[in-house]
Amino acid sequence: MRISLSALMGFFLGLGLFALAVYLNTENYLMFFSLSSLLMVFGGTMAVAMISFEGRNVMLAFKEIIATLTTAxxxxxxxxxxxxxxxxxxxxxxxxxxxxxxxxxxxxAEDDQNFLGQCFVYLLSGYRGDKLRVLLQHAQQSIYERKMTQSKVLMTMASASPAFGMIGTLVGLIIMLNNMNGDPSKIGAGLAVALLTTLYGVLMAQLIFKPAARKVEHKQELEAYRNKVLTEGVVLLSDGVSPAHIEDAMNAYLEPKYQFKRA
Structure with missing residues (x-):
């Protein structure tokens, strides 16, 4: 597993611009931290995810958040x-x-669990031609749909976190107004704390959940393309096509730099 430098740079750039804006405009950095606001947004987002999806898929989605910073x-x-x-x-x-x-x-052991291993098993089982192609296409579609569930979980969390940020803001406003006791000077500080939940919700959605969901989609599109190429190659192999013809057919799917050259 390799770290993606572009993803790492993007994450720190987004976080760094936010931190720079805070640094240039105030010296009271602690006013941007509220544990209760953070817990409300994160807890609410988790609740929506757990209600909407199986717990296993939610845990896998959190693994994908970490995997956002790795290459495909x-x-x-x-x-x-x-x-x-x-x-x-x-x-x-x-x-x-x-x-x-x-x-x-x-x-x-890893190959045996992925699509290439499935191709090997089906090939040895005696499947040929169109029957083999249909079987592999079904396997390919099943893998794609199963792994795209994590993207759906993350997109749901991306939608829920700003909503719970707004709920937290409303709760904060209600508490603030109730505690004012007719003193307008308390509006500024109370409103600032109330708005923190909205800030946390938007940051989580735009900097964590949405990028992670898009990264899952990108990785699965690449995986689906790979499986499509392997499907065509295995079908040709099952039909007894020569290695040279398989090379020519597969070169159409490869970048020029990585195409096979005849000896």
Whole structure:
């Protein structure tokens, strides 16, 4: 797992601009901290997420928030490597047989759990042509929909946090007005505290939940593209197409820098 420098820079840029605005305009930095406001926004957002989705998906969504600062697993280099694996399989099948592939290829524990491992299992199970394509497309769609649930959770949290910020502000205003006792001088300080919940809600939504949701969508789009490429390659392999023809077909999906060159 590698840290994404662009994501890290974006996060600190957004946080840094907010901190700079506070620094340039006041010396009372502590007035921007309110534990009760923070708990109201975060607790309310969590409550909405737990009511709307299964607890497991909410926990996975929080893992995705941390993963926002990491790079996607799929990139042009990893796609090139996956296609290279397919071509190696094609060479084994052409040179020996499909049954030999089972004895020759050993997938890692991680590969065995992902789409490439599923392709290997279906291939050895004897599926061919359109039947294999349909099966892999169903598996691909199932993976995509299952992993996109975390994006839906995060977008729900992004919608809920400003709403609970506003609720917190209303609660703060009610308390402030009730405690004024006819003294207008208390409006300023009380209003500032009341507005903190709205500030926290907007910051959480725009700087944490929405970017995390978009990052999940981006990663899953890349993963879906990878799985589409692997599907086409495995179907060609099942039809007995030569490794050279598989190379040509797969090059259409690869960036020029990572295309396979004929020896």
């Amino acid at each position: 697993k799929v990139d042009p280099r990893t796609l090139y490597e996956d296609v290279g694996v397919l071509i190696d399989w094609a060479k084994i099948v052409r040179r020996e047989s499909l049954r030999k592939l089972e004895n020759t290829v050993s997938l890692s």
